[in-house]
Amino acid sequence: MSAVMWFRRDLRLDDNPAWSAATSEHGEVTALFIVDQRLLDAAGDLRRNLLIANLNALDADLKERGGRLRIEAGEASSVLANHGGTVYWNADYSPYAIARDGRVRKQVERHEVFHGNFIHYPGHVLKDDGDPYRVFTPYYRRWIETDWPKVSMAEGTADIAGETGQGIPSGADPIIEPGT
Known part of the structure; x- marks a missing residue:
């Protein structure tokens, strides 16, 4: 597949x-x-x-x-x-x-x-009560302590696959044709 x-x-x-x-x-x-x-x-x-x-x-x-x-x-x-x-x-x-x-x-x-795109995705590093941090320093400390995902x-x-579809436009070409 x-x-x-x-x-x-x-x-x-x-x-x-x-x-x-x-x-x-x-x-x-x-x-x-x-x-x-x-x-x-x-x-x-x-x-x-x-x-x-x-x-x-x-x-x-x-x-x-x-x-x-x-x-x-x-x-x-x-x-x-x-x-x-x-x-x-x-x-x-x-x-x-x-x-x-x-x-x-x-x-x-x-x-x-x-x-x-992130080491810890949004919502992963939270306070003990499950709420997000509002102050950076405690957040940073928890961020450092949190295991990185493997x-x-x-x-x-x-x-x-080798098909290019529409292909990459040049800087002067429109990325897509008007009206599409």
């Missing part, structure tokens, strides 16, 4: 628990980035150019491993529902991402979510 690694703000292969799991547990993995127009509309030129540079760097890393980064545009839940297989991603904790990921969980039957970061041996 194949898998989809849904890249979002974690445009890297190294130190990426979702990528590690996907490539270790499946024979083939599609590396996918979904362009979300609502996020692009809020981004300026510098952020857009940084995104394009990071997508190109990720695609170059995937090429070294025999695959490519697939780019698609649209609502994540619809795009991912069309792919089949297990979808892997690293959690994102912004309000927008939480709502989007909730829609994806409803549409995609098989999914695996990892905490790949997550494999070793990349697996899966083949990486």
